[in-house]
Amino acid sequence: MSEAYTVLSSVFGLAFLWFFVRFFWRDYRLDAFREHIFCIRDNLFLFAAQGHVRFDEPAYKILRDRMNTAIRYAHVFTVPRIFLAATLRDQTDNSESAKFSEAVDKLTSADTRQKWKSLIESSSSQS
Numbered sequence: 001m002s003e004a005y006t007v008l009s010s011v012f013g014l015a016f017l018w019f020f021v022r023f024f025w026r027d028y029r030l031d032a033f034r035e036h037i038f039c040i041r042d043n044l045f046l047f048a049a050q051g052h053v054r055f056d057e058p059a060y061k062i063l064r065d066r067m068n069t070a071i072r073y074a075h076v077f078t079v080p081r082i083f084l085a086a087t088l089r090d091q092t093d094n095s096e097s098a099k100f101s102e103a104v105d106k107l108t109s110a111d112t113r114q115k116w117k118s119l120i121e122s123s124s125s126q127s
Contacts, residue, residue, distance in 0.1 A: 059103035
């Protein structure tokens with residue numbers, strides 16, 4: 001009797017866990033990721049609005065476009081796709097990354113570049 005109860009409770013527990021992860025956790029993580037990127041984008045906007053960077057600066061435009069892309073396509077980002085992209089990154093043309101790095105290096109002051117790099121790091125290290 002107790003063995004059957006243990007098996008049934010384990011099956012129901014695993015089914016509940018699968019249901020929870022499949023239908024609730026995934027949506028929660030997607031919303032949390034998007035919220036995180038929205039906050040960083042708001043900080044980026046405020047940084048530019050305070051006059052540290054112009055809105056038509058190439059570094060601002062590239063970073064804003066990358067964040068908008070991350071927000072828009074966040075539902076497509078999966079662990080296997082991220083691993084595949086990281087693996088193929090070395091084999092592809094890095095002109096976009098080079099263009100962005102060059103644009104960041106052209107920012108006027110060292111303080112602005114440092115703040116900019118902290119914004120980039122906070123956008124890539126989503127918790």
